[in-house]
Amino acid sequence: MAKAIMEFIGAFFLVFTVGMTVIEPGAGNLAPLAIGSVLMVMIFAGGHLSGGHYNPAVSLAVYVRGKLSVNDLIAYMVAQFIAGAVAAGLVLFLKGFPALTPAVWQIVPALITEFLFAFALCFVVLNSATARGTSGNSFYGLAIGFTVLAGVYAVGAISGGAFNPAVALGITLMGLTSWASIWIYLVANFAGGAVAGLVFRALNPDDV
Amino acid sequence: MAKAIMEFIGAFFLVFTVGMTVIEPGAGNLAPLAIGSVLMVMIFAGGHLSGGHYNPAVSLAVYVRGKLSVNDLIAYMVAQFIAGAVAAGLVLFLKGFPALTPAVWQIVPALITEFLFAFALCFVVLNSATARGTSGNSFYGLAIGFTVLAGVYAVGAISGGAFNPAVALGITLMGLTSWASIWIYLVANFAGGAVAGLVFRALNPDDV
Amino acid sequence: MAKAIMEFIGAFFLVFTVGMTVIEPGAGNLAPLAIGSVLMVMIFAGGHLSGGHYNPAVSLAVYVRGKLSVNDLIAYMVAQFIAGAVAAGLVLFLKGFPALTPAVWQIVPALITEFLFAFALCFVVLNSATARGTSGNSFYGLAIGFTVLAGVYAVGAISGGAFNPAVALGITLMGLTSWASIWIYLVANFAGGAVAGLVFRALNPDDV
Amino acid sequence: MAKAIMEFIGAFFLVFTVGMTVIEPGAGNLAPLAIGSVLMVMIFAGGHLSGGHYNPAVSLAVYVRGKLSVNDLIAYMVAQFIAGAVAAGLVLFLKGFPALTPAVWQIVPALITEFLFAFALCFVVLNSATARGTSGNSFYGLAIGFTVLAGVYAVGAISGGAFNPAVALGITLMGLTSWASIWIYLVANFAGGAVAGLVFRALNPDDV
Numbered sequence: 019m020a021k022a023i024m025e026f027i028g029a030f031f032l033v034f035t036v037g038m039t040v041i042e043p044g045a046g047n048l049a050p051l052a053i054g055s056v057l058m059v060m061i062f063a064g065g066h067l068s069g070g071h072y073n074p075a076v077s078l079a080v081y082v083r084g085k086l087s088v089n090d091l092i093a094y095m096v097a098q099f100i101a102g103a104v105a106a107g108l109v110l111f112l113k114g115f116p117a118l119t120p121a122v123w124q125i126v127p128a129l130i131t132e133f134l135f136a137f138a139l140c141f142v143v144l145n146s147a148t149a150r151g152t153s154g155n156s157f158y159g160l161a162i163g164f165t166v167l168a169g170v171y172a173v174g175a176i177s178g179g180a181f182n183p184a185v186a187l188g189i190t191l192m193g194l195t196s197w198a199s200i201w202i203y204l205v206a207n208f209a210g211g212a213v214a215g216l217v218f219r220a221l222n223p224d225d226v
Numbered sequence: 227m228a229k230a231i232m233e234f235i236g237a238f239f240l241v242f243t244v245g246m247t248v249i250e251p252g253a254g255n256l257a258p259l260a261i262g263s264v265l266m267v268m269i270f271a272g273g274h275l276s277g278g279h280y281n282p283a284v285s286l287a288v289y290v291r292g293k294l295s296v297n298d299l300i301a302y303m304v305a306q307f308i309a310g311a312v313a314a315g316l317v318l319f320l321k322g323f324p325a326l327t328p329a330v331w332q333i334v335p336a337l338i339t340e341f342l343f344a345f346a347l348c349f350v351v352l353n354s355a356t357a358r359g360t361s362g363n364s365f366y367g368l369a370i371g372f373t374v375l376a377g378v379y380a381v382g383a384i385s386g387g388a389f390n391p392a393v394a395l396g397i398t399l400m401g402l403t404s405w406a407s408i409w410i411y412l413v414a415n416f417a418g419g420a421v422a423g424l425v426f427r428a429l430n431p432d433d434v
Numbered sequence: 435m436a437k438a439i440m441e442f443i444g445a446f447f448l449v450f451t452v453g454m455t456v457i458e459p460g461a462g463n464l465a466p467l468a469i470g471s472v473l474m475v476m477i478f479a480g481g482h483l484s485g486g487h488y489n490p491a492v493s494l495a496v497y498v499r500g501k502l503s504v505n506d507l508i509a510y511m512v513a514q515f516i517a518g519a520v521a522a523g524l525v526l527f528l529k530g531f532p533a534l535t536p537a538v539w540q541i542v543p544a545l546i547t548e549f550l551f552a553f554a555l556c557f558v559v560l561n562s563a564t565a566r567g568t569s570g571n572s573f574y575g576l577a578i579g580f581t582v583l584a585g586v587y588a589v590g591a592i593s594g595g596a597f598n599p600a601v602a603l604g605i606t607l608m609g610l611t612s613w614a615s616i617w618i619y620l621v622a623n624f625a626g627g628a629v630a631g632l633v634f635r636a637l638n639p640d641d642v
Numbered sequence: 643m644a645k646a647i648m649e650f651i652g653a654f655f656l657v658f659t660v661g662m663t664v665i666e667p668g669a670g671n672l673a674p675l676a677i678g679s680v681l682m683v684m685i686f687a688g689g690h691l692s693g694g695h696y697n698p699a700v701s702l703a704v705y706v707r708g709k710l711s712v713n714d715l716i717a718y719m720v721a722q723f724i725a726g727a728v729a730a731g732l733v734l735f736l737k738g739f740p741a742l743t744p745a746v747w748q749i750v751p752a753l754i755t756e757f758l759f760a761f762a763l764c765f766v767v768l769n770s771a772t773a774r775g776t777s778g779n780s781f782y783g784l785a786i787g788f789t790v791l792a793g794v795y796a797v798g799a800i801s802g803g804a805f806n807p808a809v810a811l812g813i814t815l816m817g818l819t820s821w822a823s824i825w826i827y828l829v830a831n832f833a834g835g836a837v838a839g840l841v842f843r844a845l846n847p848d849d850v
Contacts, residue, residue: 020429027425031346038380045379047464048255052379054471055262055372056346062369063350066359067429112335112384127528138447142479151482156364156572156780161478164471171461171468172454176528217443221436221483228845235841239762246796253795256671260795263678263788270785271766274775275845320751320800364572364780463672470679543736554655558687567690572780577686580679587669587676588662592736633651637644637691 021068021090022097028060028072029101033188037109040194041116050170050179058163065147065158073182074098075211079140082215084226085148102184106191120196121178128177128199129206135169136181136210137217144218150225183207229276229298230305236268236280237309241396245317248402249324258378258387266371273355273366281390282306283419287348290423292434293356310392314399328404329386336385336407337414343377344389344418345425352426358433391415437484437506438513444476444488445517449604453525456610457532466586466595474579481563481574489598490514491627495556498631500642501564518600522607536612537594544593544615545622551585552597552626553633560634566641599623645692645714646721652684652696653725657812661733664818665740674794674803682787689771689782697806698722699835703764706839708850709772726808730815744820745802752801752823753830759793760805760834761841768842774849807831 035056039049061070069086071077077094080086086094142165145151146158170179178195180186186203189195219226243264247257269278277294279285285302288294294302350373353359354366378387386403388394394411397403427434451472455461461468477486485502487493493510496502502510558581561567562574586595594611596602602619605611635642659680663673685694693710695701701718704710710718766789769775770782794803802819804810810827813819843850 020431024429027349031342034342035376035380038384043383046255047462048258048379050464051259051467052376056376056380059346059350059369059373059376062360062363062365063353066353066357108338112339130524131528134447134450138475141443142475145479145482149482152478155478157478157575159365159369161475161575165475168451168468168472168475171464172451172472175459176454221440223436228847232845235765239758242758243792243796246800251799254671256674256795259675260792264792264796267762267766267785267789267792270776270779270781271769274769274773316754320755367781367785463670466672467675546732547736550655550658554683557651558683561687561690565690568686571686573686573783577683577783581683584659584676584680584683587672588659588680591667592662637648639644 022093024064024068024070025072025094025097026101028064028068028070029098029184030105031060032057032072032182033102033105033185034108036185036188037106037192038113040189041109041113041192050167050174053170054163054165054167056163057166058159061159061162068094069147070159071143072098072184073139074184075136075182075207076140076143078208079144079211079215079218080148082212083144083148083218098184099187102188103191106188109192116193118193120190120193121199122196123177123199123202125202128202131173131176132181132203132206133210135165135173135179136207137214138169139165139181140211140214141217144214149218149222151222177202181207181210230301232272232276232278233280233302233305234309236272236276236278237306237392238313239268240265240280240390241310241313241393242316244393244396245314245400246321248397249317249321249400258375258382261378262371262373262375264371265374266367269355269367269370276302277355278367279351280306280392281347282392283344283390283415284348284351286416287352287419287423287426288356290420291352291356291426306392307395310396311399314396317400324401326401328398328401329407330404331385331407331410333410336410339381339384340389340411340414341418343373343381343387344415345422346377347373347389348419348422349425352422357426357430359430385410389415389418438509440480440484440486441488441510441513442517444480444484444486445514445600446521447476448473448488448598449518449521449601450524452601452604453522453608454528456605457525457529457608466583466590469586470579470581470583472579473582474575477563477575477578484510485563486575486578487559488514488600489555490600491552491598491623492556492559494624495560495627495631495634496564498628499560499564499634514600515603518604519607522604525608532609534609536606536609537615538612539593539615539618541618544618547589547592548597548619548622549626551581551589551595552623553630554585555581555597556627556630557633560630565634565638567638593618597623597626646717648688648692648694649696649718649721650725652688652692652694653722653808654729655684656681656696656806657726657729657809658732660809660812661730661816662736664813665733665737665816674791674798677794678787678789678791680787681790682783685783685786692718693771694783694786695767696722696808697763698808699760699806699831700764700767702832703768703835703839703842704772706836707768707772707842722808723811726812727815730812733816740817742817744814744817745823746820747801747823747826749826752826755797755800756805756827756830757834759789759797759803760831761838762793763789763805764835764838765841768838773842773846775846801826805831805834
């Protein structure tokens with residue numbers, strides 16, 4: 019239960035920061051810095067409690083890698099999605115519904131970029147936060163958070179740059195992307211997480 | 227006494243950097259990067275001496291968590307508030323009184339956002355700088371400083387983004403926010419610190 | 435083989451991020467932050483597997499320093515160049531061929547700046563990721579990634595700021611620089627790597 | 643001798659990056675990020691060799707703190723000033739002499755701000771890189787480099803933001819500040835370093 023609460027807190031601040039920095043007046047072209055930073059700090063705060071996933075695709079990757087029970091996987095995902103919805107509601111309360119047409123992404127490019135950076139994100143998580151070869155390090159939060167920073171700068175214009183189904187739910191509820199596009203995130207992000215788990219196992223055969 | 231001097235030095239540079247980067251000509255939209263960075267470096271410098279709070283709400287959180295005596299709590303707060311006032315005076319000497327109307331925030335949104343990020347800040351402090359599960363890490367300053375960076379980008383337009391009663395005193399003295407709003411910071415920031423202490427204790431039952 | 439795959443993954447995301455952030459609409463003046471960050475996170479993820487070079491000049495430097503076999507040197511370089519070409523192809527698929535004239539650099543200034551920051555980059559790698567005096571540290575990825583960040587801001591206008599022959603191949607394939615200039619990168623970057631290896635050996639006589 | 647060469651390398655890249663990012667076309671308002679980053683990476687690379695000062699005021703502070711011999715103090719300062727001059731020459735070769743009037747600062751404000759951030763910088767160095775209470779940490783380069791980042795954003799408009807006599811020499815040779823102002827840096831920066839050494843000793847009585 020403490021672990022699910024921690025996942026709620028972390029995912030809440032992540033999605034809340036996404037909404038507050040992306041909807042104008044927000045952080046402009048520095049929004050990805052704020053988003054990557056808040057993910058980093060929540061991982062540094064909560065990693066010792068829950069692992070600091072805050073992302074259903076990451077939880078799936080850790081499950082595939084063999085470091086999360088199926089019960090925890092379900093509890094984490096429930097907490098993360100609820101947090102995304104609650105954060106979206108608070109952003110809308112504070113900012114009002116944004117006066118813009120929700121983005122509709124080109125499907126193939128969006129699938130590719132969401133898959134690629136969800137894979138990168140989950141691969142960085144597995145290697146920096148669950149691998150024997152990096153155990154005891156002090157960089158895992160920085161590595162994970164700044165993967166999202168780089169990804170949003172790189173492909174935000176193609177797919178919004180969620181890499182996280184709970185973020186996808188949040189930005190859809192906020193009216194930033196259309197409901198017609200949410201399946202892109204779900205498919206591509208979970209696929210990225212699963213593939214990251216498999217690639218990790220293949221590259222770290224002695225650590226599974 | 228050495229600890230209170232360290233708290234004075236850290237809070238002074240924090241509030242001084244806030245004023246110098248926020249009042250034009252300052253750092254523009256990169257002010258939060260400078261502010262988060264100076265907090266980070268002062269924590270890395272002074273953490274081993276005083277704990278590196280530089281924030282009365284953080285000191286309250288550490289007190290609630292059980293890692294600060296009441297005598298130190300009082301001494302720290304006095305040093306932090308004096309530092310905020312001295313820094314504000316020096317900013318005004320260097321820049322002159324800013325030619326702008328002090329901000330008056332909408333009360334409920336400002337209370338919410340100051341509470342949320344003061345909670346986040348204090349929660350990150352407790353978990354990264356006082357928890358058994360993260361002892362010996364090298365990231366506590368980065369985690370704490372960049373929480374402020376993310377928070378100012380996220381909610382600076384709603385409440386100014388102090389998350390710190392000593393900063394609130396400083397920016398009020400500098401004429402950036404109105405005296406009529408200072409209670410918002412005091413109430414919301416101390417509440418955030420106290421709640422962070424209680425949540426930490428609930429999530430870390432074996433570490434209190 | 436796992437090591438070469440890791441080098442492919444890291445170099446792919448580096449060159450992919452270069453293209454996606456540099457070609458408009460990209461990350462504007464924050465592209466170097468994204469590029470330095472993605473290099474950092476891939477090093478933190480893959481350093482324990484392959485060393486995390488993602489750069490033929492770095493691999494050459496590590497070889498000269500005596501910490502890479504000639505077989506690995508060749509496998510790494512092949513993987514890195516293939517990754518650069520694949521990433522360039524995907525960028526072109528997602529963005530189309532950029533409507534600009536490939537840059538032609540002034541030869542002597544470009545040689546100097548590509549040499550200098552390739553030297554800096556490889557020197558930072560050798561000292562932060564292979565030296566006895568810094569073993570076990572948690573900063574190597576940050577140090578290496580942000581060397582590129584600083585270098586692109588410093589000399590991007592003079593030479594594009596590759597410091598990496600695989601990146602040079604990628605940006606040439608993307609039409610950002612001309613084929614007539616690619617020798618500048620190859621000569622200057624490999625020279626920077628080799629000199630860094632020699633200087634490391636001279637400054638660390640007890641660690642070779 | 644290896645130590646002096648390391649100090650030359652680090653100070654060279656610091657002053658070179660200052661010139662290349664500050665003189666247009668440079669890094670615009672992100673110059674402080676590049677400058678703080680290059681200082682950070684050179685400290686992470688060279689700290690285990692020379693201590694990673696790259697700044698005569700820092701060397702003075704470490705001498706006052708009792709961790710540098712007078713012979714090394716002199717050798718370091720000579721190497722740092724030569725590096726500043728060589729870097730300035732190369733910047734002028736690459737960019738030409740900038741078409742602007744060298745800045746003449748208001749004396750008292752410039753003395754205050756150069757003193758304050760040179761003190762902060764040296765105080766951070768002493769506590770993060772020479773103190774028993776933080777030995778073995780992985781953050782010293784980040785702490786020191788980002789002190790300069792914060793300082794340049796905070797007071798660059800008041801005094802240029804050198805905090806380093808070798809940087810002051812470099813920017814004076816580059817025509818960014820006037821020869822009539824160089825004494826301000828020398829006096830304020832060395833005073834900041836000396837005071838930092840004394841304050842460190844007062845606050846760390848068991849560690850001198």
